[in-house]
Amino acid sequence: MIILTPVKIGICGLGTVGIGTFNVLKRNINKIVYSAGKKIIIEQICACKTLFNKINFINKTNNIFDIVYNHNIDIVVELIGGCNIALKFVIESIKNGKHVVTANKYMIANYGTDIFSLANKKGVIVAFEAAVAGGIPIIKSLREGLVANSIKWLIGILNGTLNYILTSMHNEYKSFKKILLKAKLLGYAEFNHILDIEGIDVAHKLVILASIAYCIPLKIHQIYIEGISKIISDDIIYADKLGYKIKHLGISIINKYGLELRVHPTMIKKTCLISNINDINNAIEIMGDAVGSNFYSGIGAGSEPTASSIISDLINITSYINIKKKISFKDYIEKNIKILSMDNIITAYYLRIIASYPKYDLLSKIFEIFNVNKISIKSIYKKYIISKKLINIIIITNLVKELNMNISINNIELLDNVINSVYIRIGYLNNN
Numbered sequence: 001m002i003i004l005t006p007v008k009i010g011i012c013g014l015g016t017v018g019i020g021t022f023n024v025l026k027r028n029i030n031k032i033v034y035s036a037g038k039k040i041i042i043e044q045i046c047a048c049k050t051l052f053n054k055i056n057f058i059n060k061t062n063n064i065f066d067i068v069y070n071h072n073i074d075i076v077v078e079l080i081g082g083c084n085i086a087l088k089f090v091i092e093s094i095k096n097g098k099h100v101v102t103a104n105k106y107m108i109a110n111y112g113t114d115i116f117s118l119a120n121k122k123g124v125i126v127a128f129e130a131a132v133a134g135g136i137p138i139i140k141s142l143r144e145g146l147v148a149n150s151i152k153w154l155i156g157i158l159n160g161t162l163n164y165i166l167t168s169m170h171n172e173y174k175s176f177k178k179i180l181l182k183a184k185l186l187g188y189a190e191f192n193h194i195l196d197i198e199g200i201d202v203a204h205k206l207v208i209l210a211s212i213a214y215c216i217p218l219k220i221h222q223i224y225i226e227g228i229s230k231i232i233s234d235d236i237i238y239a240d241k242l243g244y245k246i247k248h249l250g251i252s253i254i255n256k257y258g259l260e261l262r263v264h265p266t267m268i269k270k271t272c273l274i275s276n277i278n279d280i281n282n283a284i285e286i287m288g289d290a291v292g293s294n295f296y297s298g299i300g301a302g303s304e305p306t307a308s309s310i311i312s313d314l315i316n317i318t319s320y321i322n323i324k325k326k327i328s329f330k331d332y333i334e335k336n337i338k339i340l341s342m343d344n345i346i347t348a349y350y351l352r353i354i355a356s357y358p359k360y361d362l363l364s365k366i367f368e369i370f371n372v373n374k375i376s377i378k379s380i381y382k383k384y385i386i387s388k389k390l391i392n393i394i395i396i397t398n399l400v401k402e403l404n405m406n407i408s409i410n411n412i413e414l415l416d417n418v419i420n421s422v423y424i425r426i427g428y429l430n431n432n
């Protein structure tokens with residue numbers, strides 16, 4: 001029988017994740033109470049008035065400060081998103097002695113250091129499992145299950161919307177815009193979908209994971225970020241013919257020079273586990289020095305998968321309310337790890353050169369440029385005809401330094417008849 005005082009929560013934001021949290025809390029309340037060891041009661045909900053009739057609940061408000069100053073509330077759940085009202089709500093809630101659960105990766109990646117420092121001073125917990133990879137408990141796995149390991153590398157499909165778009169482009173060759181619209185309707189995409197498409201959302205998630213994995217401060221401004229807006233179905237078709245799939249990855253690899261932190265589309269052999277993670281699913285592969293490789297996959301966005309992570313944090317805070325370090329950020333112990341410049345990374349490339357029909361030997365000019373920059377070609381695929389006037393030349397390189405590749409591409413683009421080019425890095429590690 002539960003005799004302890006119940007924990008009272010205030011939810012702010014009643015969109016995709018807010019509704020999911022409300023519904024799962026209601027549906028699974030017995031199991032949740034059993035696991036938390038205390039009753040968890042929703043004390044108040046803050047939402048825009050137009051959404052009030054979406055749920056059957058009495059104590060509703062449209063003013064965030066009603067929750068901030070509600071003395072009955074122990075834990076606030078921030079599900080508004082962005083960094084304006086949400087940040088104000090979180091900071092004021094902490095100042096008022098409330099624990100915080102949030103799914104807001106944007107806010108944690110950009111303002112996490114200040115938030116955690118304030119939370120430490122006030123003796124409250126800020127938990128954010130739902131901020132990375134939706135329903136996959138990856139923060140807890142890194143913090144708890146893998147805590148004994150030195151992490152060598154970590155790679156992930158970290159955005160459900162992008163994976164959904166790339167999968168649909170691969171399976172149906174549908175237009176990018178139509179697929180994005182569907183992802184928005186299904187509640188996967190961010191309110192500002194540019195965050196998804198340009199890879200910024202993945203950078204937010206990668207920086208959070210890297211901070212925990214390597215005990216370093218959140219280095220959002222030092223990440224290399226590329227989205228998927230340059231990829232067209234031609235690239236997906238050519239990749240397929242060559243035995244690869246294109247996935248959008250967040251990558252962090254530590255070596256003796258420092259840490260690579262990069263976000264970009266990557267061509268991965270079809271036989272690799274991660275290239276078979278499709279649709280809205282996310283996946284993370286982590287290499288620890290002791291454990292070896294661990295692979296996690298599951299639904300990375302959406303209402304109830306994300307609610308699953310939110311409620312797991314609620315239960316953790318309720319049960320570990322006095323063991324703050326378990327879920328708050330610790331002091332960073334590794335302050336001197338250098339984030340490496342992209343110029344120094346070494347990888348293989350797929351390069352598609354778009355040109356008008358040349359009257360000279362364009363290929364030998366391209367080889368010359370590669371030669372000067374010490375780039376060897378693994379294979380060259382014939383000129384695919386796009387139209388009566390245009391051709392695609394597909395080249396796969398061996399491993400090369402990014403700086404040399406960039407110099408070569410700049411020079412190739414200056415050649416007569418070359419219109420432009422698109423490149424995609426191949427493999428997330430040198431041997432893939």
Ligand SMILES: NC(=O)c1ccc[n+]([C@@H]2O[C@H](COP(=O)([O-])OP(=O)(O)OC[C@H]3O[C@@H](n4cnc5c(N)ncnc54)[C@H](O)[C@@H]3O)[C@@H](O)[C@H]2O)c1
Pocket residue numbers: 012013014015016017018046047048051062063064079080081082085103104105106130131134187188189190191300301302303306
């Ligand atoms: N949708 C997902 O799959 C998903 C997954 C993981 C994390 N997240 C994150 O969770 C957060 C919420 O995402 P979402 O998809 O539920 O967004 P959403 O846009 O569906 O919901 C946000 C809600 O907040 C409300 N809101 C805005 N200002 C408010 C205010 N001042 N007071 C009360 N309510 C206010 C909006 O009306 C809206 O209903 C974001 O940080 C997002 O990045 C979303």
Ligand SMILES: N[C@@H](CCO)C(=O)O
Pocket residue numbers: 131133134158159160161162188189190196201300301302
């Ligand atoms: N827009 C995000 C939501 C989950 O973080 C995604 O598609 O992955």
